[in-house]
Amino acid sequence: MSGRSQHSGQTLVAVVGLAAMLGLGVLVTGFSMLGGLTGQALADCDSGLSAGSVAIALQSPGGGATVGASEYGGSGDPSSGTVGSSGVNLDSSPDSYAELGGTTFATADALGGLAYGTPLRITWGKHSAIAYKRDIGLGGGPIDGYPRVVDLWWEFARALGIPYQDGEWSGVVKVERPPSTGAGNTLGQTRLAEDPSGGRNAVACAASVGGPLPVTNGPRAVIEPNDLAAAPVDAPVAVKGIIAAGNEIVGKPYVYGGGHGLPLSEVAPSYDCSSSVAHLLWGGGLLPVDTDMTAEEFESWGLSGPGKWVTLYASSNHVFMYIAGIRWDTHNAAGAADGSSGIGWHPLVREDSGFVARHPVGL
Amino acid sequence: MTSRLLVVRAAIVGVLLVFAVIALLVGGSGRALAPPRLRRADTTRAAPARAVPTRRSARLGGFGTPRLAVTEFADVYINWSYSNVAARLTALAEASVGQARSAMQLAAAQVSADSTLRGGGIANNGTVEAVAPVVGHPDEWAVVTLEQTTASDSSAYDGLAPAWHVTVASVRREPGGGWVVSGWQPES
Secondary structure: OOOOOOOOOHHHHHHHHHHHHHHHHHHHHHHHHHOOOOHHHHHHHHHHHOOOOOOOOOEOOOOOEEEEEEEEOOOOOHHHOOEOOOOOEOOOOOOEEEEEOOOOOOOOOOOOOOOOOOEEEEEEOOEEEEEEEEEEEOOOOOEOOEOEEEEEEHHHHHHOOOOOOOOOOEEEEEEEOOOOOOHHHHOOOOOOOOOOOOOOOHHHHHHHOOOOOOEEOOOOOEEOOOOOEEEEOOOOHHHHHHHHHHHHHOOOOEOOOOOOOOOOOOOOOOEOHHHHHHHHHHHOOOOOOOOOOOOHHHHHOOEEOOOOOEEEEEOOOOEEEEEOOEEEEOOOOOOOOOOOOOOEEEOOOOOOOOOEEEEOOOO | OOHHHHHHHHHHHHHHHHHHHHHHHHHHHHHHHOOOOOOHHHHOOOHHHOOOOOHHHHHOOOEOOHHHHHHHHHHHHHOEEOOOHHHHHHHHHHOOOHHHHHHHHHHHHHHHOOHHHHHHOEEEEEEEEEEEEEOOEEEEEEEEEEEEEEEOOOOOOOOOOOEEEEEEEEEEEOOOOOEEEEEEEEOO
């Protein structure tokens, strides 16, 4: 077992188990009366209804972020049960994973707080396959230096070639969000396309913070004359939420220590670098509302390296970030042409030596 | 009644119970537990062969019922390949009015310049699973579709199961008495 939290599926397990026993009892009774089926036939019948009946299609290796993973479930890990926190029977849906990080849906957000049903392409070794979030879990410490973010249902892990170790296996995998499907998403017409946060906070924030969020048709965010940023119309909702939260505090005075100790949902009278970055990430649904982080702590936040939409640069003294091609910073570090002098959006790329690049999963 | 007759009756009851249990297990739980799958006829539906609502049909009075207008529109919207998507979106624009018309025109223009669709060999196929009126909004309909996106020249969509999607559609009655789609907003 990998520190996965207990969940409230025990009653359902009991009901399903009772129904299965009753059904099997009737089957046995009926078949016995007929006297025509052997024990082997019954065994075949049972195996057809048990785990493994849903095929997991293996693909060639995928890309994405390298993260720590563990396995759970199976005969060697009975305490994990068979019903995910989503209510789905994992034996019947073996292509499942649990997002780690906490004991509730809100706190198990090591992947950004994905919605149930969110597919991930998970690669281990030479194989990859699609798994769907159907559970959450507590998690544990880093694995080979990578944050432990995902628990693989044992049958999914086995399909990837991971040896079953009674729920004790842990290792490094790659995780990648596949593109959204369906005509509306593919044609870019869906209102909530590509929402890695599951819309948990970002939707509400983007809709309510600082009035309507301006958007631009281009692929990059644009700083408007009023110093607010317009988000790419096709950007993930989490990105739009970050930009909306940034617009909310553009121009706030810089005060060292300002903004700390308050819920991230509140607009503080002043901010420093880390509190402002935290406010933006909350706006994107990427930090819980009660988070209070220093610049140094952002050095180990999220995943290593630059992201597609969001990249943080953190050091022990400062943190800034790029969102959809524009920079959020507390001063115009790239010179006079770098926009306003204070907290807000800046158009230029600045010096980043001495900083660690990090990014949220999926962004 | 002989013991032999009792055995035969017991056997018959047993068979009936077996079939009842199998039906319950397969029919009752299969849809809820198994990943949604497109029916074979739907996955092999050739998008170009589908009838496309035309501007002529709309201008001549549209469809006989709001449900039919929405269903026909949705069926064309979700069944296309990279090679015909622009033409089909244009046809949908011509067959619709208002926001739906504008949205289809914009989408048609965008996909014409989108190298990603062609480069990946992307296609979308699906079925219209439900069309239901939105409570409290007499001209709005909720459209539930089951769709699968594929790419013949990319592995990006490999392994992804068909997924449910919801669109809110609006309809308008034309002067001729028929119904046309006037709004189209995919929500997922």
